Amino acid sequence: MSKPDINSLLGRLGLKAMNPGAWSGSHGWSTARDSTLVNVRNPADGALIAQMRPASAEDYENVIASAAEAAAAWRHVPAPKRGEAVRLLGEELRRHKSDLGTLVSLENGKIIAEGLGEVQEMIDIADFAVGQSRMLYGSTMHPNGRSIACTSNGIRSAWLESSRHLTSRLRCGRGTLASQPSAATCPCGSLRRKHR
Numbered sequence: 761m762s763k764p765d766i767n768s769l770l771g772r773l774g775l776k777a778m779n780p781g782a783w784s785g786s787h788g789w790s791t792a793r794d795s796t797l798v799n800v801r802n803p804a805d806g807a808l809i810a811q812m813r814p815a816s817a818e819d820y821e822n823v824i825a826s827a828a829e830a831a832a833a834w835r836h837v838p839a840p841k842r843g844e845a846v847r848l849l850g851e852e853l854r855r856h857k858s859d860l861g862t863l864v865s866l867e868n869g870k871i872i873a874e875g876l877g878e879v880q881e882m883i884d885i886a887d888f889a890v891g892q893s894r895m896l897y898g899s900t901m902h903p904n905g906r907s908i909a910c911t912s913n914g915i916r917s918a919w920l921e922s923s924r925h926l927t928s929r930l931r932c933g934r935g936t937l938a939s940q941p942s943a944a945t946c947p948c949g950s951l952r953r954k955h956r
Contacts, residue, residue: 769862777811778797779811779812780812781795781814782823784826790813790816794816795813795814797811798813803868805869839893839894840894843889850883850887853882857880860875861878861880863875
């Protein structure tokens with residue numbers, strides 16, 4: 761496989777060589793400039809993929825407040841409409857599968873087939889969640905049989921794990937997911953925030 765043009769890849773995904781580290785529905789992308797940039801490198805060869813400016817304490821407060829506000833509104837959306845939102849998320853993943861798979865591969869030093877497989881698994885999870893949204897009996901329910909806070913939660917996890925939580929929370933009307941991915945996977949984390 762030939763080496764991908766990183767700038768073109770990032771551009772097709774709406775990312776840049778330098779990306780802000782936080783998105784808040786009420787404040788948009790972070791404008792903080794006081795923290796040191798994090799270099800995101802391919803662990804296989806050390807090549808620079810992009811840079812990300814970490815979220816500030818103010819960004820964190822904005823994200824949590826915005827997530828709580830969105831969660832309160834989201835739980836009143838009927839389950840079939842929540843399912844439609846998850847379906848649209850799945851369609852976006854399908855549309856960008858090749859580029860997302862390439863980025864996941866680069867960020868994790870994996871072969872392209874593994875990156876594409878991770879994106880396909882997220883698509884499959886979204887498809888499953890869409891079907892499940894037609895089987896909900898109340899306005900909200902606990903996803904995966906576990907109790908998860910009704911408003912928001914801050915988690916630090918990999919692309920796929922937080923994606924599972926996101927689709928499950930969306931279909932169940934449990935609000936939003938405030939996620940801080942590993943510093944080693946910044947561009948995909950920024951992308952997840954952008955498409956929420």
